[in-house]
Amino acid sequence: MHSVKVEKVSIGFDGVPVVRDLSIAIDPGEIACLLGPSGTGKTTLLRLIAGFEKPDTGEIWINGVKCSDPAGMLPVEERGIGMVFQDFALFPHLSVEDNILFGLRNKPAAKQRGRLTQLCDLLRIRELLDKFPHQLSGGQQQRVAVARALAPGPRVMLLDEPFSNIDVELREELAEEVRATLKEEGVTAIIVSHNQLESFAVADRIGVIYNGRLLQWDSAFNLYHRPLDRYVADFVGQGVFMPARVVSATSVETELGIISGSGPHNFAEGEAVEVLIRPDDIIHDDDSDMTAVVEHKIFRGAQFLYTLVLKSGQRVLSLVPSHHNHPVNQPIGIRMEIDHLVVFPTGAGRGV
Amino acid sequence: MRLYFLFFIALFISTAVSAEVNIYSARKEALIKPLLQRFTEASGTRVNLVTGDADALIKRLEIEGKNSPADVLLTVDAARLYRAKTRGLFQKIPSEMVSARVPARYRDEDGYWTGLSLRARVIAYATDRVNPNQLTTYEDLADPKWRGRICVRSSSNIYNQSLVAGLVAHLGIEKTGTWANGLVENFARAPRGGDRDQIKAVAAGQCDLALVNTYYIGGMLTSSIEAERNAARHIGVFWPNQQGRGAHINISGIGITAASKNTEQAKRLIEFLLSDEAQHWYAETNFEYPVVDGIRPSETLQQWGDFKADELPMNRLGEFNSEALRIMDRAGWK
Amino acid sequence: MPSSATTVTGYSAPAGFPVLKPWTVLVLFLVMIFAVPLITVISSVFVPNAEIWRHLRETVLADYITNSLLLMFGVGVITLLIGVITAWLVTMFRFPGSRQFEWALLLPMSIPAYIIAYTYTGVLDVGGPLQIWIREYFGIGYGDYWFPEIRSLGGAVCMLSLVLYPYVYLLTRAAFVEQSVCVLEVSRTLGCGPLRSFYRIGIALARPAIIVGLSLVLMETLADYGTVQYFGVATFTTGIFRTWFGLGDSVAAAQLSALMMFFVIILLYLEYHSRHRSRFHHTSTRYRNIRKLPLTGSSAWLATFVCALPVLLGFIVPLFFLMQWARQTWGIVISEDFFQLIYNSMVLASITAVVAMILSMVMAYGKRQSGSRTIRLGTRFVGMGYAIPGTVIAVGVLLPFAWVDRHIDVFFSTRFGINTGLLLSGTLVALVFAYLVRFMAVSLNTVDAALMKVKPSMDEAARSMGMKDLAILKRIHIPMIRGSLLTATLLVFVDVLKELPATLILRPFNYNTLAIRTYELANEERLAEAACPALAIVLVSIIPVVLLSRSISRSRPGSHALG
Missing domain, CATH: 2.40.50.140 (Nucleic acid-binding proteins)
Known part of the structure; x- marks a missing residue:
């Protein structure tokens, strides 16, 4: 069973097609990356999977449950996903700790503490817990955003350009750190990126998206050395x-x-x-x-x-x-x- | 440079030189303007008017001191005239006409102010539910037989304060206090609205009796609104204390300010307001009783008949005003 | 090199020596001028007046306090509910009429509280058409049926809420519109449904705006005189007037006002506290256009109903009855001088609104430039005037103005033998100043909040390009916060148009406004005749209110609203 399965999904806004007849399947525990220049529909695909958008055609399955088709949608909050936004979208009025605990509010207090400790160790953010988002650097915000998304134990993590707001020097380091964290948690992840080096560093498999279509769905090595499409050959490397x-x-x-x-x-x-x-x-x-x-x-x-x-x-x-x-x-x-x-x-x- | 400056100052002052008279009036513009226009036509004196709450105007006079531009203060009750007088805001009115035309009890004994019109506070009753034979005096309104049947406006209103001040003058603080307690017990509802509202409440059946000034009934009977005319037709007017001291009377009145710079014009204005023409106007337009003897009230007023008026000097209403309010506060008269 | 010491003097003053920047001086000066009337009121506290206070304490003070608190509580809760819920509905959803409600929800703002109170009383009271109809139709008498008493504390809460909720709506909606949708979406991914997300994130983030709106509402409520007086509810304001007019004690009245200002200080402190604790501006720089969620079926109609109710009760119904009455009386009320009233009202409101906007700009900018605590507190203090009844402010203005006049007069009469009389008091200058003292808070809050959203890096960028303070203000700040400046101006305009008590006391001879005419007629219980000037106030206010609404729907970064 695939962790995430997108089948022949299309969507358009105001008559302009943004995702066209796109299919992709991601195995459990796999870290997938959607790669492509800006404005090609990667983020839209991510939002389709998250459930913020409804597909015009096609179906989306998460862990064997049909979540979206043109007739109906499972609400975002019931999909068991975690999401990290490009600008992290930390809640500015909550401390780091409260941000992380936000998704755990229904759990018993002991569970909350345990999970908090676990994430703090994993992402090395213990000393940030009392701070507010505006007091954090970009890299710290990102780690908090990842911790917050991971906290409820989602089966699928969606990361939208998670490194684009980070200093270039830090990106590679953080990318590896995020990869290690995701693997440690054993969570299936889909990362949207327009930067190939970043996606090479973090992903098991990469899907190159152009103009709303999936051009190739393969390992980084194959994308580079065995591109199936002239555009992929051009874009990658x-x-x-x-x-x-x-x-x-x-x-x-x-x-x-x-x-x-x-x-x-x-x-x-x-x-x-x-x-x-x-x-x-x-x-x-x-x-x-x-x-x-x-x-x-x-x-x-x-x-x-x-x-x-x-x-x-x-x-x-x-x-x-x-x-x-x-x-x-x-x-x-x-x-x-x-x-x-x-x-x-x-x-x-x-x-x- | 200095010359320019002086010229500028002179310009400012020159505006105050031509023949004019400046009025601070607690009487609403609509109820005084036509009369003032007649005065201007007759005398050629320009009239400048600011209306407002009497106490605010008194405060303004006080603060402005001797620089105040106001020449006269017009009020619609005696207590405020008394207050202005005791604060030294008035000067004596230099006119013999006042003492000649106005009965002594409706003007200041020292000549600082004079009444211009009379207003009587009476008992309005529901003609279909109250036999006027049951009604006697203000004092009787505290009787338990009226439990839950009386409507009256707030004790913040000056007419109520003056009514109670009059009772204090006649009965003393203690008896008035007991009376106020009894009256409040008899209220049909917490005090709210104005006198017209009390009349409407009687007409609607919320209460059987109300304490109101007569000119409100007159105004409603001739109103352009059908509902008001209907309400007023449902009530009767009862003159209280006719066997004794007479019905409670208040006045609208006027005094010349101590700071007045147009005393002559101010005097002429007062004399005009006491003229037959102006006295008739009060009676006809606003259903008040003329202060000058021998002027006939309007036809609307005549239908309620003659009455005996309380002869208590008006200054006493002012003297006991604050005491009256305290009594009402204590009685829980909102 | 010994000469090096002279070469650096051009840079800055020696460290440790505080330099008063021109801005700081200017703002402090303005703050002091505006503080004079307030201090005049407060200083009354030091006049001993034990006897009257004992009387007040024994009789009515408890009533004043309880009623004022109940009134504030009731109005606070209802305006919050109406304001926040409608703001959320029109910002996030699409339903029948949602676009129209965006501006229509502001309309009740154009009706002064005392006018809506007169109107509803005329309609709903025992002697009003509705109850007369009930009695006639069912053939019953008074007391045979239950009918809510409009002239009561509850009635006052309703009346004030109906005309004041737009402040909460206006500010909340602006806050919602500015929110990054991302944070709401994050909340969804963390397992919160749309309603919960709205509550936990949307409202939490809009909280500073909601609280600003609420504090404006509460201050207006505290300062209201017309409604509570007419309804016979004994509050602080009516108490002040009673003590002053009835007991003839203006000192005790001022002391009551000072006590009331104490309430306001608590309110302001709460507001300041909530704003201070954590920052609310978004860490996010990306704005996704809010795509309004279409509602269907019964939920759509429910939304329409919820939004229609306040507009209907707060605007359309009173307007309908005002028009009915105006139709019966316009012939006798509308004459040449009626147009003079409209003109006077508009001129006063315009002058005050523009001056208030300019002064707020100067103060807010000065505050930004200096950042000193004194200035921050000073500008807060200036905002307190909003909660003080107009009459009290009028006295606070009269006293110092008369003092100045007296001294000018003495100076000129001893030096030149000329009596200058009153130069300031009794002129429009005094009146406009009183308006400014009263309404500065509205304008200052709006401008200040807008300026705070301009990042300091903008100033720095401009400075690095060689711009001076004034040039930055003119070329960076003013264009960026143009929308808020307009909002500030319009809010003050509408407030001044409705203002009554200060106008009543301070206006010059022969100078009347629509509000005065309305009051004089309504006070004589000639409601029908008061309808014409009341209607004129409403109509004149509608234009700025609609402009206001348009300006906020455009204020969103990256939105492609009309125009």
């Missing part, structure tokens, strides 16, 4: 699409040579296609006789991200250890090292 011609059922030929995949790519021989070349697919090699001219470079600490121009004028990206510091406009030697062949039909050529 960096890279370029390079023209190529199919030479066999498993390989294509490009300006840089023949690339072979592990399985069939399902294009006919001789067909003009495009392949996805990631920055880590192009290795800098001073000994290589294949060269490209450095057009632009970005220093990234351990690495440089070079934008290189091939003879044909085609641009590729390359991640190079940063002790290889080459000036702009100078040719450098490169070679290809591609484990995953990702082929798309020729479309409008897209750059980085």
Whole structure:
């Protein structure tokens, strides 16, 4: 049984479709992430699951119970969900302690205390209990918001852009912390994010959403290396699409040579296609006789991200250890090292 | 620079120089304005008017002191005239006409104020439920036979305070206190509303008797509202204490302020208000009794017949006003 | 380098030496001027007056206190119920007429309490049309049937509640409209149903606004004279008048007022306390438009009924009867000088409203700039005038003004031999000043609350771009709180239009207003004739009241309301 199952759900506002015929299923204890740029319907999908919106078509099941369909809705408060909002929405008139205990008001006092202690230890917020929300930093507010949502022991946690209001330096740390907490609690979670690194850090599985549709529902690794959709390839990670011609059922030929995949790519021989070349697919090699001219470079600490121009004028990206510091406009030697062949039909050529 | 300033000041003052008279009036504008307009037409003197509660106006006179712009104070009861006099706010009225036309008991014995019209406080009774033969005096209203049958307005009202002050003057504090206790026992309802409301309550059957001023009945009988006319037709007027001292009388009156700068105009105004024309107007328009002997009351008033009026000097009402209120406070007359 | 000491002097005064900023001085000056009438009243406490107090204590004081407290309690509870529930319904739900109710619920505000009291008495009293009809139709007499007595404490509670609940409604609705929906949704996810969420979060967050509204209501209730006097309910206000007029003791009357101010201080303290304990502005910066939940079936009609009832009883019914009476009497009441009355009322109300708005702006901004405790307390003190009956304020204004006049007069008569007489008292200046003392609280509270919502970082940002105080006020604050400034102005306008007792005492010769004309006629128990000026007050007030309603529905951040 899936923990959350969304089946063919569509919704529109004022005639504009926002979520279109979307299905997704999340296993118990799994941390899922809905990834996509802003305005693509991720938050709406989250609100549909929470029960704040009613689907125009389709059904939503939580833990084997049908919660939403166009005919009826189980009220939000009866769904057994916890939710963390983008701005945390802590109750400004209540202390941290009262915020956390808010969802526990019907439990016996001893249970309340026990749960409070447990959450304080888990999220390290004991010293904040007497404070009011306006006295907390962003990171503290977030931890309190998570604690508050977890307190009643929800079976499903919904987190709407939980890290976007946090300082960049803290994000990764908090993301891991949240992941650890969710795993510790064994709760199924759905996190909405527009930041791929964040979602890579926290999620077991990621669904890329664009224009109201679920494009791919997969692990972070596969999204990066085996994107099923040109848009996913473009949105997740960096890279370029390079023209190529199919030479066999498993390989294509490009300006840089023949690339072979592990399985069939399902294009006919001789067909003009495009392949996805990631920055880590192009290795800098001073000994290589294949060269490209450095057009632009970005220093990234351990690495440089070079934008290189091939003879044909085609641009590729390359991640190079940063002790290889080459000036702009100078040719450098490169070679290809591609484990995953990702082929798309020729479309409008897209750059980085 | 200084010249400009003086000029400015002079401008301010010049507005107060032309022939005019400034009135602080406790009588409502609608009940005095037409008469004042007649005065302006007849004398060419401009009249400026502020109306308000008598005590507030007295307070204003007091605070403004000798700078007060007011020339006369008009009130609708004697106690306030007495109060203004004792606080030194009045000067003697320099007119022989007052003593010639107004009976002594309706003006100040020292000549500081004079009455302008009379108002009698009578017992209004439900003609269908009360035989007027049962009615005798104000004192009798405290008799247990009227238990739960009397309506009267609040003791905050000056007419009630004056009525009780009159009783204090005649009977003394102790007897008046006992009387007030008995009267309050006889109330049909907690005091509320004005005199017209008491009349309506009698007409509606909530009570059988009410203490009211006669001109209210007159006003209702000639009202433009049908319901008011109907209510007034249901009640009869009984003149109390006719075998004894007579019915309780109050006055509306006037005095010239100590600060007056237009004493001559003020005197003329008073003389005008005591003229036959003005006295008739009071009687016809507001159903009050003229203070000047020999002026006939209006026809509405005549239907209630002649009556014997209490001859208690008006100043006594003022003297005992505060005592009267305390008695009513103690009796629980709200 | 020795010269370095001179180079820094341009920055700031030496530490530890308090510098009085111009704003602080200005605000303190204003506070002092406004405090004079209040202090005049309070200072009466020190005049010994034991004998009268013994009499009061033995007879009526207990009544005054109990009745005042009962009245405040009753009006408080009812206005809270009506105000908060209707505000919630029109903000959160869609039902038949919900859009119209948004503004219609404010309409009763335009009817002065004494007028609604006169009107209902005329209709419901023993001698009124309804009871006459009952008696005639059933052929019974008085006493054979039960009918609620309108002129009673309960009646006064109802009358005052009907015209005062809009204050609670207005402020609560503004607070609801500004609330981030997120917090309500969080509460849902934590297992609270919509009703519980509203109660535990919506109301809790709107509490400061609700309490401000409630304190305005309670202060108005305490200061009311017309209604309680007419209904024969002995309260502090009627007590003050009795003591003054009947016992002829203005000192004891002032002492009673001072005692009443003590009540107000407690009220203000409670309000201050509740505002102080925790902050209520939202940690959230995101606003999701409130999507009104459509109600259907019986719950929709119930909502309509709940919202319609106060409008019906507080506005339409009294308006209907006023119009009935006005129809019978307009011929004799409306003349040329009737239009002069309308003009006078509007001019007075406009001048006062604008001056009050400007002064509130100055005071609230000065308070923000200085943040000193003295100024905070001072501005609070200025707000107390709202709870003082107009008559008492009038005396508090007359005394100092006459004092100033007397000294000017003495100065000029000794120096130039000219008698200046009264320059200030007995002019419109004195009257407008008294209005300001009385109604400053309304305007100041509104402006202050709005300014508090402007984050200090805005000031800092502007300052960093080289703007001075005045420029910031003009270019940042005023545009941001324009809506609230309008609200403040309109509230004072409507209040002044209805004001009676201070006008009665302080107005110059030959100067009357609609309220005065209404009062004089109604006081003579000529209710029918009083209907015309009363109706004019209501009609003149409706325009600002509707404007008010429009301004709050637009005030929501990110809302796409009309206009």
